[in-house]
Amino acid sequence: MALDLRINKYADVPMEEKQRLFDEVTRDERFEEYLYGCYECGICVASCPSARFYDFSPRRIAQAVAREDVDLVYTLMNDSIWDCSQCFSCDRCPRKNSPGGLITIMREVAVNNGLSSAQEALEGYGRIVYKIMGTGTQVSPDMLQPNAFPDWGPHVKDISDNLDIWRRALPPETLHTTETGWQVDDKTIIELYLIWHMTGVMNMIQEVDEGLYEILVDVMEERLEEEGYDVTFD
Amino acid sequence: MIPSETLVKQAKDRQFVQDPNKAPTEDIHDIIFQLEKEGEWEVQRVPEPYMEVKTKYGRIKKIPIEKTWHHKSCGQCGHIPGYSTSIFWLNRKFGYDYIDPSDQTSCTAWNYYASATSNAAAQAAVAMRNFAAAAETGYYPLIHCGTSFGHYKETRMQLIHSAELRRQVRDILARLGKKFVIPEEIVHYSEWVHAMRDKIKENQVRDMSMIRATVHPACHYHKLITEDVIYDPEIYGAQRTAIITGTLQAIGVDVADYSTWYDCCGFGFRHILVSRDFSRSFATQRKIEVMKKEANPDVVVTHDTGCVTTLDQSQFAAKAHGHEVGVPVLSDSQMAALALGAHPYKVLQMHWHNTDNTGLLAKMGIDPDKAWAEFEKALEKLKDGSQQYLTWEDTDG
Numbered sequence: 001m002a003l004d005l006r007i008n009k010y011a012d013v014p015m016e017e018k019q020r021l022f023d024e025v026t027r028d029e030r031f032e033e034y035l036y037g038c039y040e041c042g043i044c045v046a047s048c049p050s051a052r053f054y055d056f057s058p059r060r061i062a063q064a065v066a067r068e069d070v071d072l073v074y075t076l077m078n079d080s081i082w083d084c085s086q087c088f089s090c091d092r093c094p095r096k097n098s099p100g101g102l103i104t105i106m107r108e109v110a111v112n113n114g115l116s117s118a119q120e121a122l123e124g125y126g127r128i129v130y131k132i133m134g135t136g137t138q139v140s141p142d143m144l145q146p147n148a149f150p151d152w153g154p155h156v157k158d159i160s161d162n163l164d165i166w167r168r169a170l171p172p173e174t175l176h177t178t179e180t181g182w183q184v185d186d187k188t189i190i191e192l193y194l195i196w197h198m199t200g201v202m203n204m205i206q207e208v209d210e211g212l213y214e215i216l217v218d219v220m221e222e223r224l225e226e227e228g229y230d231v232t233f234d
Numbered sequence: 235m236i237p238s239e240t241l242v243k244q245a246k247d248r249q250f251v252q253d254p255n256k257a258p259t260e261d262i263h264d265i266i267f268q269l270e271k272e273g274e275w276e277v278q279r280v281p282e283p284y285m286e287v288k289t290k291y292g293r294i295k296k297i298p299i300e301k302t303w304h305h306k307s308c309g310q311c312g313h314i315p316g317y318s319t320s321i322f323w324l325n326r327k328f329g330y331d332y333i334d335p336s337d338q339t340s341c342t343a344w345n346y347y348a349s350a351t352s353n354a355a356a357q358a359a360v361a362m363r364n365f366a367a368a369a370e371t372g373y374y375p376l377i378h379c380g381t382s383f384g385h386y387k388e389t390r391m392q393l394i395h396s397a398e399l400r401r402q403v404r405d406i407l408a409r410l411g412k413k414f415v416i417p418e419e420i421v422h423y424s425e426w427v428h429a430m431r432d433k434i435k436e437n438q439v440r441d442m443s444m445i446r447a448t449v450h451p452a453c454h455y456h457k458l459i460t461e462d463v464i465y466d467p468e469i470y471g472a473q474r475t476a477i478i479t480g481t482l483q484a485i486g487v488d489v490a491d492y493s494t495w496y497d498c499c500g501f502g503f504r505h506i507l508v509s510r511d512f513s514r515s516f517a518t519q520r521k522i523e524v525m526k527k528e529a530n531p532d533v534v535v536t537h538d539t540g541c542v543t544t545l546d547q548s549q550f551a552a553k554a555h556g557h558e559v560g561v562p563v564l565s566d567s568q569m570a571a572l573a574l575g576a577h578p579y580k581v582l583q584m585h586w587h588n589t590d591n592t593g594l595l596a597k598m599g600i601d602p603d604k605a606w607a608e609f610e611k612a613l614e615k616l617k618d619g620s621q622q623y624l625t626w627e628d629t630d631g
Contacts, residue, residue, distance in 0.1 A: 029354070029392070029396055030354075047497070049498045049516050050512070052520065053512050054512070085501070085512075086347040086348075087453040087457065087502075088458055089457060089497070089498055091460070107349075108353065110350070118350075121504070123508075124508045125348065125349055125504060125508050128348070129349060129351055132340060132342055132344070137311070137312065138312075138344045139308050139309055139312040139313060140312050141312055144313060151510060151514065151550065151551040152547045152550055152588060153551070155550070155588050158585070165616055166585070166586070168622065169609075169612065169613055169616060169624045170315050170583065170623075171322070171323075171623075171624055171629055172315075172318065172319055172334055174306070175315050175318065175319070176623060181307075181308045181309075181311035181340070183336045184338070185337050187337070188338065188367070189339075191410050192360070192363075195359045195363065198355075198406050199353060201353060204350075204351050205351055
């Protein structure tokens with residue numbers, strides 16, 4: 001979808017709110033390392049994969065933030081940042097800017113504040129978040145189902161049909177799993193859950209997907225209780 | 235008029251002079267050892283004997299040979315398991331001691347770059363928990379995933395520059411009963427393959443000289459903390475990373491260049507899962523079709539989970555739309571294993587890949603039908619219950 005900057009789509013959002021989010025971006029410890037200035041050379045745009053297929057520009061991001069254009073940054077935070085591929089090809093910048101790094105911060109702020117754009121961008125992504133936070137591995141063999149990857153062709157069905165036997169045909173002992181990428185120890189998972197608890201990550205999940213949050217918290221609290229931890233995520 | 239070609243020396247003929255004294259970036263080693271002296275953390279040393287390679291500005295990076303703790307990759311293990319299997323197989327082939335741990339989680343960076351549903355403390359705590367788990371065994375972490383490799387280096391940078399983040403993560407590790415320990419070097423498996431390339435060549439049993447390959451280097455390998463990446467004056471004049479290319483050239487593969495070498499594969503982290511139209515378009519139109527037109531390779535060789543997945547899986551739909559695709563995609567570990575005689579299905583597990591690779595095998599002198607029949611025969615033992623799993627011994631036959 002084209003990014004229409006001719007109108008202020010978010011004119012009804014109070015300026016104080018836009019400024020608050022902008023300040024949250026610039027307060028991040030990484031911010032100063034990611035933005036120095038702009039030669040207008042366009043190297044970041046030329047190397048950006050997303051710029052070729054979306055109305056997206058890493059230079060627009062860097063310049064809007066550098067100019068402290070709070071209005072535009074708010075618009076970009078809603079309508080642009082989720083197009084970024086996070087490949088960091090833009091780190092080629094001769095001024096050492098990292099538009100990709102700025103976007104990482106902006107995305108975190110969007111999630112932390114439950115912006116509707118973040119919720120929309122992550123629609124359909126819940127099962128991935130569940131997998132990584134709940135099991136400690138991001139993708140699993142049993143995700144390879146024909147209805148999930150129709151564009152990958154019939155070979156996905158071959159894998160799905162033969163999943164159990166093909167996993168047992170893997171010589172490394174840790175790879176016989178189907179629900180996780182590899183075998184992860186119970187104590188390792190418990191340690192991961194404790195990290196989520198101690199770092200407040202679950203609050204971020206709650207901001208963008210309340211249902212997913214509830215499911216994850218139930219799973220984690222039950223496992224932690226079984227292991228003797230009196231931990232609640234609320 | 236002076237011809238333009240005499241004014242513009244071709245880029246491929248230029249040489250980047252690697253001089254550590256002129257490096258524009260700090261030497262990370264100095265800082266992590268200084269922090270160790272100050273009692274901030276322990277540093278896990280690269281075990282001896284190790285190999286030495288040069289990074290972008292000519293600094294030395296130590297690559298462990300054995301006693302490695304294999305930090306596995308989500309995408310490799312989940313969807314292209316022959317990738318990891320080949321790395322282990324190479325270690326076993328050389329008789330090297332290693333650990334394939336179950337006390338390991340994902341770095342969680344794929345999710346972070348896709349959804350931002352994490353924060354600096356959580357990312358650093360996950361990294362340091364895995365490093366502590368490796369240190370407890372006495373084995374040295376070898377990172378299989380390009381994104382884990384790049385992300386851990388970013389995380390290391392944040393820990394170095396933020397005393398508050400160190401304090402926070404040290405406290406978390408203490409509550410988990412873990413040491414706060416960081417490895418002296420963060421090493422990607424493909425750096426190990428690169429360092430081993432002469433040994434691989436010495437033991438090569440399959441001729442690869444008839445194979446033409448194009449290389450795709452992973453963005454999160456060579457674009458994040460680029461000063462810690464392997465460069466070699468003999469390869470691309472040290473203007474680009476030597477990774478993959480050095481390995482392929484050592485085993486006699488003809489590495490062909492193409493104009494979109496620097497471009498990413500289109501993986502996009504969230505895109506490959508929920509916006510694959512973008513990944514597919516980029517992978518085929520900016521990478522595979524360009525390679526095909528300019529170099530016509532037999533195989534694309536890369537060194538990361540996402541790159542193999544995106545470049546390989548995207549070709550099915552593109553072919554249906556009449557695009558000029560159809561190039562198999564393998565990792566450098568799989569190519570090295572093939573050179574050393576590994577079985578294409580029992581070890582490389584090429585049936586998990588998508589694009590037809592039987593032509594590539596045939597060109598190497600491997601009969602794909604015969605090899606598949608051997609694999610199916612091995613599966614019979616699993617089906618009839620006489621054996622529960624295929625073992626490393628089964629891969630020798």
